[in-house]
Amino acid sequence: MMKILLFLCLFASMTLSAQDNVMLDKIKKKNAAYNAIECAFTQEKTIAATNTKQHLAGTLYFERADKMAMHYTQPATDLLIINGTKFYMARGTRKNLFDTSKNAPMFSLSNTLLNCMMGNLTDLAKQNNADLATSKTTKYDVVTMTARKKAVRGYSKIMLWYDVKDSSLCMMQMDEFAGNSTLYTMVNKKTNGKIASDRFAVPKK
Amino acid sequence: MKYALVTGGSRGIGRAVCVKLATMGYCVVVNYVSNEAEAQKTLQLIAEAGSIGELLKFDVSDTAAATAAIESWQEAHQGEYIEVVVNNAGIRKDNLMLWMEPEDWYKVLGISLNGFYNVTRPLLKTMLLKKYGRIINMASLSGLKGLPGQCNYSAAKGGLIASTKALAQEVGRKGVTVNAIAPGFVKTDMVDGLDEAELKKTIPLNRFGEPEEIAALVGFLASKEAGYITGECISINGGLYS
Numbered sequence: 001m002m003k004i005l006l007f008l009c010l011f012a013s014m015t016l017s018a019q020d021n022v023m024l025d026k027i028k029k030k031n032a033a034y035n036a037i038e039c040a041f042t043q044e045k046t047i048a049a050t051n052t053k054q055h056l057a058g059t060l061y062f063e064r065a066d067k068m069a070m071h072y073t074q075p076a077t078d079l080l081i082i083n084g085t086k087f088y089m090a091r092g093t094r095k096n097l098f099d100t101s102k103n104a105p106m107f108s109l110s111n112t113l114l115n116c117m118m119g120n121l122t123d124l125a126k127q128n129n130a131d132l133a134t135s136k137t138t139k140y141d142v143v144t145m146t147a148r149k150k151a152v153r154g155y156s157k158i159m160l161w162y163d164v165k166d167s168s169l170c171m172m173q174m175d176e177f178a179g180n181s182t183l184y185t186m187v188n189k190k191t192n193g194k195i196a197s198d199r200f201a202v203p204k205k
Numbered sequence: 206m207k208y209a210l211v212t213g214g215s216r217g218i219g220r221a222v223c224v225k226l227a228t229m230g231y232c233v234v235v236n237y238v239s240n241e242a243e244a245q246k247t248l249q250l251i252a253e254a255g256s257i258g259e260l261l262k263f264d265v266s267d268t269a270a271a272t273a274a275i276e277s278w279q280e281a282h283q284g285e286y287i288e289v290v291v292n293n294a295g296i297r298k299d300n301l302m303l304w305m306e307p308e309d310w311y312k313v314l315g316i317s318l319n320g321f322y323n324v325t326r327p328l329l330k331t332m333l334l335k336k337y338g339r340i341i342n343m344a345s346l347s348g349l350k351g352l353p354g355q356c357n358y359s360a361a362k363g364g365l366i367a368s369t370k371a372l373a374q375e376v377g378r379k380g381v382t383v384n385a386i387a388p389g390f391v392k393t394d395m396v397d398g399l400d401e402a403e404l405k406k407t408i409p410l411n412r413f414g415e416p417e418e419i420a421a422l423v424g425f426l427a428s429k430e431a432g433y434i435t436g437e438c439i440s441i442n443g444g445l446y447s
Contacts, residue, residue: 096284098281099280099281102259102282103282104258105206108257129255147255149255151255152229152230153230154255154256
C-alpha cells in the first residue's frame with residue numbers, strides 16, 4: 001500500500017495538469033513564430049554571501065534556434081554570445097570561449113537560455129530533471145521550473161514570465177542552489193526584424 | 206564549476222564514485238573505453254544525483270590517447286581544471302604465473318599502473334598551480350597482501366600503492382593530496398565467477414562490500430575535510446586483512 005502511495009505521489013509530482021499543458025503549448029506555439037528578437041534588458045544579480053546586488057543592462061539579440069547575444073552597456077566590458085556550439089563570455093578582463101559540444105555545464109547553460117527564449121519548456125525540464133508548474137497573472141503566463149533533486153551547483157528554480165498576449169519572454173529569474181539569484185527583464189521587444197550577423201560574431205580572444 | 210575525473214567510470218565502483226562526487230557538486234568527467242551504453246547510464250545517474258557529467262572516451266593505458274583526450278578537455282574548459290582525479294580503471298586477467306601469457310601481464314599493468322601515470326601526469330601541473338588537488342587511486346587488497354593467481358594484478362596494485370606514497374611526498378607542499386584505497390571483495394562484475402557464499406565465510410563482516418561503501422570513502426578523501434591525509438592506503442575489506 002505504501003509503495004502504491006509513494007508511486008502515486010511521485011507520479012503526481014511529475015505529471016502536468018491539463019491547464020499546465022495548455023499554457024505550455026500556447027507559449028511554445030506562439031514563440032515558434034519568432035525567428036528573431038531584439039530587446040533591451042536589465043539584469044539584477046543578488047549575491048547571497050554578501051547580500052549585495054549588481055545591476056547590469058544592455059541589448060539582447062536572439063535568432064532561432066541557436067544564436068543569442070547579450071551586449072552589455074553597463075558594464076560595457078561584459079559580453080555573452082551563443083552561436084551554435086560556441087559560447088563566449090567576457091566578464092571584465094576575463095574572457096572565455098567554450099565549445100558546448102565538449103563542455104556539459106556550458107551546454108546546459110546555453111541550452112537553458114535558448115529554450116527559455118523559444119518557450120521549449122517541457123523538453124528543457126525533462127533534460128534538467130526538473131518539474132514544471134504554471135500560474136497566471138493579468139499580464140503574464142508564469143512558468144516555474146524546479147529541480148527535482150537538491151544539488152550543490154546549478155539552478156534550484158527558474159521562473160519565467162511570458163507576456164499573456166504574445167507569449168514573448170518578459171522576465172526570467174534564475175535561483176542557484178548556492179542562494180544567488182539573477183533576474184533578467186526584457187523590454188522594448190522587436191520581433192522578426194533583421195539582426196546584423198556581427199551581433200553574434202564571436203570575438204577573437 | 207568544480208570538476209572530477211573518474212577513470213573506468215561506466216560501471217561498478219567507478220559508477221558509484223561518479224554518483225557520489227555528483228552529490229558533492231562536482232561536474233563528473235566519466236572516462237570509459239568501450240561500453241558507451243553503460244557510460245550513458247552513469248551520466249543519467251549523475252543527472253539524477255543533481256549534477257552534470259561529461260563522457261571522455263580514451264584508453265588509459267595508451268599514453269598518447271590519454272594525453273590527447275585530456276588536452277582536448279582542457280581546451281574546451283578554459284579557466285577550469287580537474288581538481289579531483291580518481292584512478293579507478295582496472296581489469297583482472299587471473300592465472301597462475303606458470304600459465305600467465307605476456308599479454309595478460311602487460312594488459313593488467315598497462316591499465317592500472319601505466320593508466321595512473323598517463324592520466325595523472327597531464328592533470329598534475331594545473332593542480333600544483335592552483336595549489337589544490339585530490340588524487341585517489343583505486344588499489345586492492347591484492348596489492349597489499351598478494352593473492353595467488355593474481356601476480357599481474359597484485360604487481361599493478363602494489364606498484365600503484367608505492368607510487369601513491371612517492372607522489373604524495375612530491376606534491377604535498379602544493380596542497381595536493383594523494384591517497385589509495387584498497388577494497389576487498391566488492392559486489393561488481395569484477396568478482397563475477399567467485400564463490401561468494403564460500404568467500405564471505407572468510408570475511409569478519411560476513412559479506413561482500415557494496416560499491417557505494419567504497420564511493421563514500423572516495424568522497425571523504427576528495428573532500429576538504431580530508432586535507433591532512435596523504436600518502437595513505439586505506440583498506441576497506443570488511444576486516445578480511447589488516
